[in-house]
Amino acid sequence: MALIKKQLDENRMEVTNSGDAVVTIYEFRGTKFEKPITLKPGQSAVIRIKQTDEIIEKTVSMKDTVKGRRKSPVKRKKGE
Amino acid sequence: MIMAFPDLWGEGTALVAIAAKGGSDIEFSAAVTSIDIDMGDRDFDSIATLRGGRLVKPTPEGDTTITFEGYPVNLDTSSTDVWQRFFTTSANWDTTEPLSVSASHSRDNFRVVILWTEDTSVTSAVQQVPQGSEALRAIFTNCRLISVKPSFTDNELKVTFKFKCPPFQKDGTPNITWQSSDGTATLDAVSSYS
Numbered sequence: 001m002a003l004i005k006k007q008l009d010e011n012r013m014e015v016t017n018s019g020d021a022v023v024t025i026y027e028f029r030g031t032k033f034e035k036p037i038t039l040k041p042g043q044s045a046v047i048r049i050k051q052t053d054e055i056i057e058k059t060v061s062m063k064d065t066v067k068g069r070r071k072s073p074v075k076r077k078k079g080e
Numbered sequence: 081m082i083m084a085f086p087d088l089w090g091e092g093t094a095l096v097a098i099a100a101k102g103g104s105d106i107e108f109s110a111a112v113t114s115i116d117i118d119m120g121d122r123d124f125d126s127i128a129t130l131r132g133g134r135l136v137k138p139t140p141e142g143d144t145t146i147t148f149e150g151y152p153v154n155l156d157t158s159s160t161d162v163w164q165r166f167f168t169t170s171a172n173w174d175t176t177e178p179l180s181v182s183a184s185h186s187r188d189n190f191r192v193v194i195l196w197t198e199d200t201s202v203t204s205a206v207q208q209v210p211q212g213s214e215a216l217r218a219i220f221t222n223c224r225l226i227s228v229k230p231s232f233t234d235n236e237l238k239v240t241f242k243f244k245c246p247p248f249q250k251d252g253t254p255n256i257t258w259q260s261s262d263g264t265a266t267l268d269a270v271s272s273y274s
Contacts, residue, residue, distance in 0.1 A: 003104065003158045017158070018158075019159040020110075020202075021103065021106050021107050021108070021110060021158070021159045021160055022106075022110075023107070024107075024201050024206050025104050026272040030272060034271060036105075036207065036272070038206075040203060072229065
């Protein structure tokens with residue numbers, strides 16, 4: 001009978017509303033990327049929990065992608 | 081596009097979200113049967129002058145009290161508990177069954193958001209009300225839960241609980257906001273209470 005929080009990895013958390021009331025939680029709470037997520041009883045959601053500067057970093061790294069597909073990693077020669 | 085408010089906000093239109101500072105917004109409307117908002121007066125005194133005139137001296141705006149009657153059934157703070165919210169702070173809430181709370185000297189701050197809308201897709205008072213739906217919303221920030229009165233007089237455990245908030249914070253920032261939308265624009269979601 002509570003909000004069950006399960007850390008999936010360093011970026012994401014799964015929250016399950018096992019109570020009997022509608023609960024609103026916030027992704028990126030307190031940042032300009034904040035987004036409310038409303039969970040009805042029994043519902044669950046995966047929310048992102050990274051901080052603002054890390055999101056910006058991720059946005060910048062999108063330059064590394066070509067038409068939405070990530071470039072294959074550069075193969076390094078032996079000895080490099 | 082001409083949108084029209086209903087003649088009145090009636091049954092099935094009210095939502096109530098309550099959040100402790102730093103916490104989630106819990107929807108209380110499923111357990112609450114009445115809302116009474118006693119807005120603080122913005123009164124004044126008048127001082128009679130020699131020739132019968134009056135000097136108006138505004139008195140500071142009074143505190144606002146929001147009283148709910150409802151049927152909380154347990155101490156689950158992810159649900160409609162009022163006892164843990166009354167006796168202690170969110171940092172000390174018991175979340176392991178069986179739940180328990182004792183009187184303490186700690187007091188929490190709360191935000192109370194009340195929304196009236198006929199849009200049934202909206203399930204929490206803090207949610208966005210989409211364009212095309214009319215809504216009226218009141219936001220009371222930095223409230224204290226000052227009174228919890230359980231009674232079992234009609235073979236039902238009914239609880240009357242009361243929040244109180246001053247109109248302003250110490251720095252003059254307002255604690256009370258009212259909003260409405262006639263449906264020609266989206267009424268934005270309320271930010272987290274942090």
